[in-house]
Amino acid sequence: MRLSRYFLPVLREVPKEAEIVSHRLMLRAGMIRQQASGLYSWLPLGYKVLMKVQRIIEEEQNRAGAIELLMPTIQSADLWRESGRYDAYGKEMLRIEDRHEREFLYGPTNEEMITDIFRSYVRSYKDLPLNLYHIQWKFRDEVRPRFGTMRSREFLMKDAYSFDEDKDSAVKAYRRMFVSYLRTFRRMGLTAIPMRAETGPIGGDLSHEFIVLADTGESAVFCHADLLDKPIPGIDTDYEGDLQPIVDDWTSLYAATEDIVDMAEYEQAVPEEKRVSARGIEVGQTFYFGTKYSEPMKANVTGADGKDTPVHMGSYGIGLTRVLPAIIEASHDDDGIIWPVSVAPFEAVLINLKAGDDACNSACEELYAELADAGIDILYDDRDQAAGAKFATADLVGIPYQLIVGPRGLKSGEVELKHRKSGEREAVPLAEAVSRLKSLIVPQRMDQV
Amino acid sequence: MRLSRYFLPVLREVPKEAEIVSHRLMLRAGMIRQQASGLYSWLPLGYKVLMKVQRIIEEEQNRAGAIELLMPTIQSADLWRESGRYDAYGKEMLRIEDRHEREFLYGPTNEEMITDIFRSYVRSYKDLPLNLYHIQWKFRDEVRPRFGTMRSREFLMKDAYSFDEDKDSAVKAYRRMFVSYLRTFRRMGLTAIPMRAETGPIGGDLSHEFIVLADTGESAVFCHADLLDKPIPGIDTDYEGDLQPIVDDWTSLYAATEDIVDMAEYEQAVPEEKRVSARGIEVGQTFYFGTKYSEPMKANVTGADGKDTPVHMGSYGIGLTRVLPAIIEASHDDDGIIWPVSVAPFEAVLINLKAGDDACNSACEELYAELADAGIDILYDDRDQAAGAKFATADLVGIPYQLIVGPRGLKSGEVELKHRKSGEREAVPLAEAVSRLKSLIVPQRMDQV
Numbered sequence: 001m002r003l004s005r006y007f008l009p010v011l012r013e014v015p016k017e018a019e020i021v022s023h024r025l026m027l028r029a030g031m032i033r034q035q036a037s038g039l040y041s042w043l044p045l046g047y048k049v050l051m052k053v054q055r056i057i058e059e060e061q062n063r064a065g066a067i068e069l070l071m072p073t074i075q076s077a078d079l080w081r082e083s084g085r086y087d088a089y090g091k092e093m094l095r096i097e098d099r100h101e102r103e104f105l106y107g108p109t110n111e112e113m114i115t116d117i118f119r120s121y122v123r124s125y126k127d128l129p130l131n132l133y134h135i136q137w138k139f140r141d142e143v144r145p146r147f148g149t150m151r152s153r154e155f156l157m158k159d160a161y162s163f164d165e166d167k168d169s170a171v172k173a174y175r176r177m178f179v180s181y182l183r184t185f186r187r188m189g190l191t192a193i194p195m196r197a198e199t200g201p202i203g204g205d206l207s208h209e210f211i212v213l214a215d216t217g218e219s220a221v222f223c224h225a226d227l228l229d230k231p232i233p234g235i236d237t238d239y240e241g242d243l244q245p246i247v248d249d250w251t252s253l254y255a256a257t258e259d260i261v262d263m264a265e266y267e268q269a270v271p272e273e274k275r276v277s278a279r280g281i282e283v284g285q286t287f288y289f290g291t292k293y294s295e296p297m298k299a300n301v302t303g304a305d306g307k308d309t310p311v312h313m314g315s316y317g318i319g320l321t322r323v324l325p326a327i328i329e330a331s332h333d334d335d336g337i338i339w340p341v342s343v344a345p346f347e348a349v350l351i352n353l354k355a356g357d358d359a360c361n362s363a364c365e366e367l368y369a370e371l372a373d374a375g376i377d378i379l380y381d382d383r384d385q386a387a388g389a390k391f392a393t394a395d396l397v398g399i400p401y402q403l404i405v406g407p408r409g410l411k412s413g414e415v416e417l418k419h420r421k422s423g424e425r426e427a428v429p430l431a432e433a434v435s436r437l438k439s440l441i442v443p444q445r446m447d448q449v
Numbered sequence: 450m451r452l453s454r455y456f457l458p459v460l461r462e463v464p465k466e467a468e469i470v471s472h473r474l475m476l477r478a479g480m481i482r483q484q485a486s487g488l489y490s491w492l493p494l495g496y497k498v499l500m501k502v503q504r505i506i507e508e509e510q511n512r513a514g515a516i517e518l519l520m521p522t523i524q525s526a527d528l529w530r531e532s533g534r535y536d537a538y539g540k541e542m543l544r545i546e547d548r549h550e551r552e553f554l555y556g557p558t559n560e561e562m563i564t565d566i567f568r569s570y571v572r573s574y575k576d577l578p579l580n581l582y583h584i585q586w587k588f589r590d591e592v593r594p595r596f597g598t599m600r601s602r603e604f605l606m607k608d609a610y611s612f613d614e615d616k617d618s619a620v621k622a623y624r625r626m627f628v629s630y631l632r633t634f635r636r637m638g639l640t641a642i643p644m645r646a647e648t649g650p651i652g653g654d655l656s657h658e659f660i661v662l663a664d665t666g667e668s669a670v671f672c673h674a675d676l677l678d679k680p681i682p683g684i685d686t687d688y689e690g691d692l693q694p695i696v697d698d699w700t701s702l703y704a705a706t707e708d709i710v711d712m713a714e715y716e717q718a719v720p721e722e723k724r725v726s727a728r729g730i731e732v733g734q735t736f737y738f739g740t741k742y743s744e745p746m747k748a749n750v751t752g753a754d755g756k757d758t759p760v761h762m763g764s765y766g767i768g769l770t771r772v773l774p775a776i777i778e779a780s781h782d783d784d785g786i787i788w789p790v791s792v793a794p795f796e797a798v799l800i801n802l803k804a805g806d807d808a809c810n811s812a813c814e815e816l817y818a819e820l821a822d823a824g825i826d827i828l829y830d831d832r833d834q835a836a837g838a839k840f841a842t843a844d845l846v847g848i849p850y851q852l853i854v855g856p857r858g859l860k861s862g863e864v865e866l867k868h869r870k871s872g873e874r875e876a877v878p879l880a881e882a883v884s885r886l887k888s889l890i891v892p893q894r895m896d897q898v
Contacts, residue, residue, distance in 0.1 A: 009570035070491040121458035
């Protein structure tokens with residue numbers, strides 16, 4: 001993409017309304033724009049990152065055997081009356097009347113609707129296990145939306161729903177999602193720690209929140225330090241095999257949110273030098289809630305014994321529009337965002353220090369074509385602007401590698417390669433620039449880990 | 450994908466509520482499920498096709514220089530008061546009050562919001578031309594939703610918005626979208642004819658509807674027969690070059706919808722043997738409406754002469770959730786859907802005639818792995834069911850090629866290949882099945898036309 005033809009409205013001023021660094025940087029980097037309280041447009045750069053996050057989630061959900069579909073944003077109130085949540089949900093639910101004065105709502109989650117889909121089609125235990133997910137916009141009418149897309153009203157969530165014959169199988173389904181979450185977040189460059197948590201309005205008796213540590217986190221968390229650098233299950237993980245050892249390995253070390261922590265238990269379980277008391281951002285949550293919805297909504301399956309029983313369910317959420325600011329909270333410096341390669345809006349930026357100069361232009365055009373051919377997701381800063389402004393933009397928007405082409409370097413057949421994260425700069429022979437970049441970028445894509 | 454682990458709830462009965470064939474087939478093939486009047490879930494098979502349609506649109510929009518972003522579904526009423534459309538829009542607009550009794554609406558289109566984004570960031574003619582698009586769910590509260598997703602209330606639309614300095618440049622932007630639409634629809638296997646049309650509530654004085662001919666179409670259309678088999682502009686089309694000759698070539702032949710047709714003009718312009726009076730389905734519409742929104746909303750740019758003038762705009766829609774039924778209306782038979790390869794939910798289905806038989810199983814497993822390696826989007830019907838049921842499902846859901854593996858064929862080292870569209874069957878040596886399929890499928894992907 002040529003920057004001169006892109007739409008990247010970076011801001012020089014620090015927006016006053018933004019309280020946390022991710023919100024400030026997302027506004028400044030031209031990723032989002034607030035349209036009304038808690039409602040955001042995703043500008044091209046932000047949308048590109050959002051879609052990379054979505055792809056990773058889809059790949060890992062599919063790998064774990066979940067199947068993607070899409071439910072509508074607007075739901076009938078009657079469906080929520082069946083589960084009893086219509087009245088219970090309170091003011092966070094955006095309630096809507098259509099032209100015929102029928103009651104609807106903008107879905108804050110989809111347990112009821114997916115249960116309705118399930119009961120319409122599935123009758124037999126032979127069709128289980130089943131795990132259906134979608135990635136759809138949801139709405140929660142927060143009293144006081146804040147922190148940008150971290151706590152917006154309209155937000156994008158992946159929610160998966162598992163259906164099983166009994167609790168045993170349902171716990172196995174839970175483990176598949178648990179393991180896939182470990183992989184999903186790490187692939188985005190996040191260290192997300194599963195912590196025992198309250199189940200809240202979803203219900204159930206088994207739940208984990210996946211928490212990213214950050215000073216700006218909304219809640220206090222308590223965990224064992226060894227969880228911070230535990231290796232994730234690899235790409236060869238067999239989701240049809242026994243995942244209990246992996247889950248046990250992760251859950252045997254203490255980790256709990258403030259809602260549920262027992263300080264005496266924590267201090268007994270974790271040696272003092274291993275205690276991490278910090279603040280955390282929740283990026284995902286997993287629930288097993290058994291027959292909470294299937295019973296009132298009569299979602300039954302016929303077992304091998306010919307008897308009908310309510311299906312056992314779990315649900316598994318990831319807040320995509322929270323994941324982005326969480327990554328930024330975990331990875332930035334004074335100059336701007338530092339994207340991990342796997343979710344970077346562009347993997348590298350080609351900076352032409354002297355747009356208009358014949359030698360610079362032709363070297364850049366050639367590199368741009370070669371980088372695109374090599375499959376690098378490249379932004380070409382071809383604008384007629386001062387070098388300082390180009391560097392500032394590249395640092396602010398956080399592209400992992402900057403390939404800097406100037407008249408002086410070209411005379412000696414060299415370009416400069418800057419690593420955004422370390423600040424390291426290296427001179428690279430022009431002819432080797434593409435292969436050098438590729439050798440840095442490909443292993444960091446995290447698509448084969 | 451193994452069918453035994455997929456979620457494909459096909460229906461045997463013909464649903465009574467469905468009036469047109471595409472609605473019936475989408476329900477029967479397990480593509481969609483109605484959740485309430487005009488509200489649909491996209492089940493896995495339907496969602497897969499929807500996403501293939503979306504990819505084609507994105508590729509062709511990007512090729513034509515448009516840039517993707519994403520605006521929220523919920524919009525502030527105040528924004529629509531600025532353009533004067535809040536009161537004018539009537540009951541089709543779904544109006545919403547939040548918990549603080551502030552007025553919002555579920556966006557039926559996005560002229561106001563994109564104009565607001567534009568005026569917030571763009572000041573100079575130097576930043577033009579600009580074309581921003583998004584693919585987002587919209588809502589129109591139809592009195593009587595019908596025909597499945599052809600006229601649903603919640604629907605998925607691609608809407609692009611062009612911004613230019615003056616009418617001349619705006620007309621060039623219009624032509625870029627016009628040409629990209631010709632390519633977009635043809636790549637989906639549709640013959641969509643651009644016809645002069647009314648501008649309706651969007652406004653403006655230049656507009657085309659892109660119409661697919663079908664007996665079940667909602668409106669009568671009148672055009673020259675030569676438009677039906679005109680070759681589309683190729684992949685090498687230069688969107689920065691002069692597109693007027695292409696547009697003139699298409700618009701010089703008469704084509705108009707019933708709203709705007711002048712029968713005398715039609716009969717004079719088209720020789721009797723070339724007159725096509727038919728019914729049509731609108732799958733896209735393009736508008737140039739000048740300063741209709743930029744003037745009241747004060748979206749000005751400073752020109753080379755230092756003067757501020759309202760920016761000239763156009764908008765360009767494609768209804769994704771209409772495109773799918775339109776493809777089915779145009780391509781089906783008594784047995785079910787016939788998908789063009791480019792948007793088929795799977796490119797081929799591997800049918801194991803005797804699941805459980807060692808020879809059949811091992812031949813199928815090997816083929817399944819090889820087909821996936823060869824990049825074929827393959828469904829493997831590994832279920833323990835009668836051959837007849839498997840054939841019926843494959844025909845109903847419309848997968849372009851069926852690779853049929855049975856014990857008898859295997860004994861002579863052969864499998865059967867059925868072409869869904871022609872019904873043709875050929876015996877293929879087992880060892881050549883993958884390459885034969887690939888040679889049929891790859892050219893029909895339409896990604897290089």
